[in-house]
Amino acid sequence: MDRRRFITRSGTLAAAATTLAAPALAQSAPELKWRLTSSFPKSLDTIYGAAEVFAKFVAEATDNKFQIQCFPAGEIVPGLQAADKVSDGTVEMAHTCSYYYWGKDPTFAFGTAVPFGLNSRQQNAWFYHGGGNELLNEFYAPYNFIGMPGGNTGAQMGGWFRKEIKTVEDLKGVKMRIAGFAGAVMQKLGVVPQQIAGGDIYPSLEKGTIDAAEWVGPYDDQKLGFNKVAPYYYYPGWWEGGAALHFFINKGKWDELPKNYQAVITAAAMAANVDAQAKYDQVNPAAIKKLVADGAKLRPYPQEVMEACFTAAKETYAEISAKNAAFKKLYEAMAAQRNDAYLWQQVSENTFDTFMMNQQRKKQL
Known part of the structure; x- marks a missing residue:
């Protein structure tokens, strides 16, 4: 083929390809x-x-x-x-x-x-x-x-309380900023759920309009200053694992x-x-240490309270599933995932974490 014709033809093909490619690239x-x-x-x-x-x-x-x-x-x-x-x-x-x-x-x-x-x-x-x-x-x-x-x-905290919770009886009549599913469960134990925006929690606790509130965890809770108006800080937030x-x-x-x-x-x-x-x-480890140093009284929920909440949660799942097919479908799928996941994690993560936490308590870390 004539070299000049080849170059000319190649240039024409290249220009055509560029013309075709540009709109495609622009569209993408x-x-x-x-x-x-x-x-x-x-x-x-x-x-x-x-x-x-x-x-x-x-x-x-x-x-x-x-x-x-x-x-x-x-x-x-x-x-x-x-x-x-x-x-x-x-x-x-x-x-x-x-x-x-x-x-x-x-x-x-x-x-x-x-x-x-x-x-x-x-x-x-x-x-x-x-x-x-x-x-x-x-x-x-x-x-x-x-x-x-x-x-x-991650797993959230169980909320700030103006008074100590030792038994299920202590929850009765407590006005708590907690909404949705957790609120429905807590209501079975006598808690009075309150839906309050994040920015209104502090003044509501300060004035005594509410007796307790849950938010997220140490870092965010510290920013909002809840430890200044409700001294007891409970864990875990079983509604938000x-x-x-x-x-x-x-x-x-x-x-x-x-x-x-x-x-x-x-x-x-x-x-x-x-x-x-x-x-x-x-950021949470430093925040929890600072909160405790500033006077927050860190407490686990008593076993009696946890068991009562677990029973109330199962009752609530059953009640909603009986009348809501979409809920039932998601619940059954989640529950199946949960069963297998905890079977595995008690062999893997839980065993390792428990050993390491014991070493920490013995000041070996």
């Missing part, structure tokens, strides 16, 4: 700006920060072509309406707790935590490899959003995304999921 990497509303205040850098970690990952992975702006609770959407505004398309996505929407349907609780349910590792195993997230998204479908895990606090946060994304907006952007969001959510608990595990 469009410039997008989304809004994410959080259910948490910016002052709680751990829990709110998970959304910022997520948004930063998405921006950097797309060369800033896909930008997600995060808004704290109340700035554009009230904290407990985050899912509603994703559902109706007001915002593209939210960072929230699924169980905040217990009032719509108790089944929402399984996206975050349920009494005497899974710890954080077991939650992740169920969500990612046990079919849990698929079951949840099947449930979320009528609400016009999809969900994916976006952080975990591994409380998961969730990213909710409007279904229509999700379906419009190129596949590579969907992959970036999925990976970013997983990164935020790991980072949030890692941060909590890093």
